[in-house]
Amino acid sequence: MNHEELLEATDVWVSKERESSLKVIEHLVEIAKRGLHFERGSGSLFKFLVDRYHYSESAAWRRVRAVEACLKVPEALEMDMGVTMLALMDQLSREAKATPEKTREVMGATQGMPVKKAEEKARELFHLPPPKRKVVICAKEEVHQLWRQVKGKLAHLSDEQILEKLCREVLKDDAPQKVSKQSPDARIFGTVLRRQQLRRAQSCEFVSAITGKRCGSIHDLEIDHKVPFSKGGKTTAQNARVLCANHNRFCSNRGAP
Secondary structure (H helix, E strand, O other): OOHHHHHHHHHHHHHHHHHHHHHHHHHHHHHHHHOHHHHOOOOOHHHHHHHHHOOOHHHHHHHHHHHHHHHHOHHHHHOOOOHHHHHHHHHHHHHHOOOHHHHHHHHHHHOOOOHHHHHHHHHHHOOOOOOOOOOOOOOOHHHHHHHHHHHHHOOOOOHHHHHHHHHHHHHOOOOOOOOOOOOOOOOOOOHHHHHHHHHHHOOOOOEOOOOOOEOOOOOOEEEEEOOOHHHOOOOOOOOEEEEEHHHHHHHHHHOOO
């Protein structure tokens, strides 16, 4: 099959996957109403899902939350929401101590939205503060020791405040900008020009010729030649663009502009 046929076939299967996931939730709601998990020896629906269907704990927990959302708002299964959205609505509804009527209102206002935007909107409607994000970093021992030293010097601050302070120090842009002395005939972009381009773009600049969508990734950013160096492109700011590593490889492999 060609590219379009592959994408269209995948669209169909993704739709079927979502339908089947919601059908599972519909059945689990009925199981919960009938107490069949208790009858089968499980002390909770969560344990029943892990023991009988071998879901991972995170997957089981997400489905339990989705079931709770549907028990609170029975028509939730008829709304344009997947399992993750249903679980999110239950979590936020509990956090806000919301009534079923208010939860139903928020569900109606957020159905069909991407999860992140739906959470922002739901928090606004539930009058909840923005969420705090968990930051988990795996580091080698040397970096861990450096972190301990930093915490020792800034013992009056919380971990969150220390991280904020370090991030703001890195991102502050009040120092005079150095003049780039980049040679246009060098193959590699120098440090100064690299920093200038990263500061300018801040994310991957790849734009799909098919959808017009910009990637926008902020991870593994690299500086690339718009006109390849091998085809006479110069190493200048005018011929520089910021790409994530994946799109840089994609453009290189496909010869894409």
